[in-house]
Amino acid sequence: MPELPEVETIASDLDEVAAGRIIEKAAVSFAGIVAGEAEELTALVEGCRVEAVKRLGKWLYFSLQRESEAAALLVHLKMTGQFHLGPWPEEEGGWLRHDHAAFKLSGLPAGADTLLYRDIRKFGRLRAFGAQQLADFVAGLGLGPDPFGLEAEDFHQRLSRRKGKLKTLLLDQSLVSGLGNIYADESLFAAGLCPWSSPAELTAEDSARLLAQMRLILRAAIEARGSTVSNYQGLKGTGSYQKSHKVYGRDGSACPRCGALIERMLLGGRSTHYCPVCQAGAKK
DNA sequence: CCGGTCACCTGAGTGC
C-alpha cells in the first residue's frame, strides 16, 4: 500500500521512536519475510544502536551502529507491511496473527517496547547488511532520483528518452523513485495529462508542470500523513490524504474540475483513474 | 526494448 508519502510518514515516526535506542533483541516468527537467513538478520541487528530511520524510494532504511561497525536494516513494505509498538511477543501472550518480526528497543515502557513488523499479505521483505554489502545492494536497486531532488530539465530528459506509456513510466522506480499507483494517477490528473500518452509527445513545459504538480501533491500528502485506503497505518494511526484524492478510487463520480464522470481502466495491469475530458490532452 | 500475464498472499466487498 505505501507509496512515498506513507513511507516518509512511517520513517519519520520510526525515527522519532527508535533513534538512539539499542535493539536489545530481535526475533522472527515467519522466516518468509526475511531475505536471506532469519538467524543472520537477528544476529546482525541485535546489540546495534539505531542511528536513524530514513526513506530510500519506498524502502525504509534503518541505519545501525555497533561499536565502530555500521550496519543497516532495509524494509520494503510492499502492499500491507506496517510497524506497530507492542510487548515483546515471546513473553506476553505470544505472537499476534500477521506479526512476523520483533525488535525490542531499550528505554521504552514495558508493553510498548517492541517494534513489531506486521504484514497481512507477506509480500514485504526485511534484509540486513553490513556497511559494504549495503552500498552494493542499494546501487543494485538502481533507484532513480526522488521527485524532490530532481530538476525539471533532467526529468524531461529521463522521460523523453523512454518508450511506453506515461503512467507506466511514472511507476518505474528507476526513472523517479517513490511514486505508486495513487500518486501517479493524482499527479497526471493535476497536470492534465493523459495516462497512456507517449512521453515523446511531452513538451518541456508538460514535464515541468507534471513534476511541479507531483511535488505539490506529495508534499500535501506527507502533511496529511499519507492516504489510508484500506488498512494502511503508521505508528501513529491512519493518514487522511485519501479525502483529497481527485481521481483515485473515484470512478463514476464527477470530476472536481469539469464535472465529467471519472473513468477507470487497466494500464500495465494497474487500475488507472482519469478524467476523460481534462486528461484527453489531445494525445492518444 | 516493450507489453502483457502471472505469482507472491490474505482479506474485504459484491452479487447471486
Add this chain to the structure above:
DNA sequence: TGCACTCAGGTGACCG
C-alpha cells in the same frame, strides 16, 4: 449463510 468472484497501495519473473 454460503460461495464464487473481483479487487487491493508493489515488484519481479517469464514469455512472445
